[in-house]
Amino acid sequence: MRVLLMSYGSRGDIEPMTALAVQLRALGAEARVCAPPDFAELLDDADIPLAPIGRPVRPMVKGAVTGTAPMPAEGLSQRAAALVATTYDAVAAAAEGCDAVVATGLLPAAAAARSAAENLGIPYVFVAYFPSYLPSPHHPPLPRPGSPSPAEATDNRVLWDLDLENMNALFGTGLNAHRATIGLPPVDNFRDYVLTDQPWLAADPTLSPWLQPAELDVVQTGAWLRPDERPLLAELEAFLDAGTPPVHVGFGSIPMRDAQNVAQAAIEAVRAQGRRALVSGGWADLALIDDQDDCFAVGEVNHHALFRRVAAVVHHGGAGTTTTAALAGAPQVVVPQIADQPYWAGRVAELGIGAAHGGPTPTFESLSAVLRTALTPETRARARAVADMISTDGATVAAKLLLDAVSQNHTGS
Structure with missing residues (x-):
């Protein structure tokens, strides 16, 4: 057949x-x-x-x-x-x-x-x-x-x-x-x-x-x-083991109008919450803004394995990323750009497993506000509870x- x-x-x-x-x-x-x-x-x-x-x-x-x-x-x-x-x-x-x-x-x-x-x-x-x-x-x-x-x-x-x-x-x-x-x-x-x-x-x-x-x-x-059995790279494992769980920032196969400013706002907002950052390049071509050791750049990676080890996932709100983060029990911040992404942002907020960013253009102030919600113990507990409900x-x-x-x-x- x-x-x-x-x-x-x-x-x-x-x-x-x-x-x-x-x-x-x-x-x-x-x-x-x-x-x-x-x-x-x-x-x-x-x-x-x-x-x-x-x-x-x-x-x-x-x-x-x-x-x-x-x-x-x-x-x-x-x-x-x-x-x-x-x-x-x-x-x-x-x-x-x-x-x-x-x-x-x-x-x-x-x-x-x-x-x-x-x-x-x-x-x-x-x-x-x-x-x-x-x-x-x-x-x-x-x-x-x-x-x-x-x-x-x-x-x-x-x-x-x-x-x-x-x-x-x-x-x-x-x-x-x-x-x-x-x-x-x-x-x-x-x-x-x-x-x-x-x-x-x-x-x-x-x-x-x-x-x-x-x-x-x-x-x-x-x-x-799709089941993903790929191991995380040794360098990434070392970064994860070197401190508290980081916040993952990535926009998948969605380009950004101003990737440099988006990366700047995201990394500074993550740091303002006392967290380390993982930055995924993707089609947005996000990149690190300096050489400080609290940030790490990742490329193609096993999200099923990685998201179980992060404090939160900041992403565009694609169906796959939203589902993978939810299955991992990771709190989410959705910055919707196009198509179905506002829908998924709304669902994340309604379910209490994260926060929806208001609009496609993140700033330090706007990301800081939604990160504060996503990083609360209450959001983490709710995200873990919902993870058990996902098939x-x-x-x-x-x-x-x-x-x-x-x-x-x-x-x-």
Whole structure:
């Protein structure tokens, strides 16, 4: 049995697919990942074959976040149509001989993945990593390019209807133009076509529950976490052993507008709390600000092991980092930048396992305030209590569901 996993986005979109691929392999299935070429090393480390999609995504993400290459609504339809064509070609080739396609990430790419699965006559599953990617009366849609929602529209159902109109206008025409070239009929509802009527939610139900009642029949599997047995480097172990637990600062695959000032503010705020600092470069290229021995720079590292040994984690609020820190029982400070990150900041604050920073631009004063909350004994105790509630078998649950669905599809055909 063969499965193609397609994910177009940053590392937070790819890492869970890697976890699912590992579990599929453990159950005797073959899995490959179709993703941007940025993640060749990540997938190679897990011994998962990569079918690359187009050009690296990091420059696009960096330009969008830092403002050096902003992405206005003008021209977005054309870029989305080009992404549909590029992704379709990659997925259609990689999915030959496969029994199912699982997709996530940017919706035009996922739409192309479903078209490829449709043309091949194999099942397709869409997965979201957080609830607000999916229509629900309990939350509004994410802000998207295009026509902004009118200020007077506050009902979530109305906002989702407007979101559908916007997505049809931005993405539907390009998708249908491409479908015509490959002999497929047009779709009249872009969003529902991509998401399907039974999308999966790969998020922990304690951290991120899917609320009922809701129109979509969402299958919540739990978060997809890949076991990581890598040891920490000897130099990092020595730093950890040399003093009290440090505060980890890193923003994953999210660039920052002013990384030098962010690093300055973060390190000084950590020091003001009497703590040492671990600084992770990531796509923000954070770096140490001096050569004092109370700070240590880290690169690619086993977060599952590291976060169990820190006083707190300051991060961007990606689904994976939030879940990993919560599982480790580490208090969190979330400095949200884009997309789902404000959602995760809110959940961390609501659960009492950390603090949400107000906005994307941290200063010494603003970080000091939220660090004081995160570093209290009460927050630490709550974080440890919540850690015991988090499931670690989401990828296994999803792999079994997928293989069962494929088997039923074969039986039915």
